[in-house]
Amino acid sequence: MASSSMHQLSFARHPLLPRTCRLQPRPRFSSVRFPSFSVRASSAVAVELDTGTQKDPTLDGEIFSCPICYEPLIRRGPSGLNLEAVYRSGFKCKKCNKSYSSKNNFLDLTLTAGLRDYVEVKPARTELFRSPVVSFLYERGWRQNFNQSGFPGQDEEFKMAQEYFKPAEGGLLVDVSCGSGLFSRKFAKSGTYSGVIPLDYSENMLRQCYDFIKQDDAVLKANLALVRADVSRLPFSSCSVDAVHAGAALHCWPSPSNAIAEITRVLRSGGVFVGTTFLRYTPSTPWIILPFRQRTAQNYSYLTAEEIEDLCTSCGLTNYTRKIQQSFIMFSAQKP
Ligand SMILES: C[S@@+](CC[C@H](N)C(=O)[O-])C[C@H]1O[C@@H](n2cnc3c(N)ncnc32)[C@H](O)[C@@H]1O
Known part of the structure; x- marks a missing residue:
């Protein structure tokens, strides 16, 4: 065998x-x-x-x-x-x-790893999270604020994601844009996956991630590795990953289309992508003001539910499904 x-x-x-x-x-x-x-x-x-x-x-x-x-x-x-x-x-x-x-x-595993002179500056929505203060505060109040916009909260979001990830059980999960690793730790502790890779562009988020992991023996001993990488340039071979999770992240990415194409590339056939983000409109946004809602507000890139589906399907993902609550959307799609 x-x-x-x-x-x-x-x-x-x-x-x-x-x-x-x-x-x-x-x-x-x-x-x-x-x-x-x-x-x-x-x-x-x-x-x-x-x-x-x-x-x-x-x-x-x-x-x-x-x-x-x-x-x-x-x-x-x-x-x-x-x-x-x-x-x-x-x-x-x-x-x-x-x-x-x-x-x-x-x-x-960023393209800029080890460079001596060149310094890359990403859009503000990416750079914000590289700050040590924001990284420290993230799991100490910042993330909990998302509930006011309809996010159901970490435990519920984890449960919902696990449902979508059923076809990927036993495989390798990459938690893209993991932040301080709140979901990576849950995925690792669940024992559902053969390996979990918390991945983020922010060095300080990854340091926070490590500090939290150290406090939990079960996570510390799990098959897990912390990786710094850009979602638009994922350091994995094509078709090598079973599950990609991206919690509250799409609105922070410099290019959602590059990111989703890249996630599609690394997923194996049957692999599952689950993401959450803030929508540009809530279901209760009056139609009269819809055309005036800016895609980029407060420096973030907010999409509509239709735009997210369009991006996923145009990259070749199938079985698209979504759950919406106020500005919160959890969507899932599968590599055919
Ligand atoms: C709002 S936090 C989400 C953290 C966590 N996944 C959650 O569900 O709360 C967004 C994360 O996206 C990361 N991020 C922003 N731009 C990125 C990029 N180009 N590549 C990878 N991660 C990025 C930030 O560093 C930050 O940790």
Whole structure:
């Protein structure tokens, strides 16, 4: 059984084969813990380093890919999808000859990781959350305020998301724009997924995320790694992720269309995307003022329910469904 799933993995990841999600879905990890999965990753590194030849590229098994070329990264260090192993590992893209490493317990897989002179400034809606003060306050009152706009609250939102994620149970979940990790911790603790990757662009949110994780042994020991990345450039191979969650995030992204295209790319066939955001209109907004509602208000990018559906379906996602309460929308869509 184990060898047959290994064979499947090898076959699915051969670089000379077309990377069609439909024909070669990524094997599920429900019964395969990441340590054994990643032992193969480290053997690949060993083969690579010892012989200088790429004996069996399919052995790499690394879930992180280069944000420049999307080739799986080569890991040097302890195996496993856990905070310690990833923190103590170095990652390298053989193609781009670029190295990536962890800083303060998160692995920096942004395009700008390690740059000395160039500094990228994103739109205000992204930059705001990089602030240490906002990151500190986020789970200490800021997020709770969303309830006034119709957000049902963390526990209820988690339950709703888990329902949508049923087809992805046992797989790898990426919590894109995780903030301080309020949902990542719940996903990790639920035991529903083989691995959870809290991912955010904000270094300070990821530090908060780590501080909260440290306080909960069950989460600390979970198959989990903190990653810094831009939602428009996700560091995963195409068709390699089972579930993507993006709570209260779409209105903060510099380009929702780039982000949803990128989420679609990384999802495997049958993989599920669940997001929440604030809508530009509430169901009770009088029709007479609809044309005057700005898409960009208070620096955020608020879409309508129809625009969100349009974006998802134009990227090829199907089974679109949504729940709306005042300005809150939770939507879900699936990769065919
Ligand atoms: C309002 S918070 C949502 C946090 C959490 N998911 C929740 O449900 O409360 C929005 C998050 O989006 C992140 N973000 C903004 N722009 C991003 C980008 N380009 N790539 C990844 N994350 C981004 C911010 O850093 C922030 O943590």
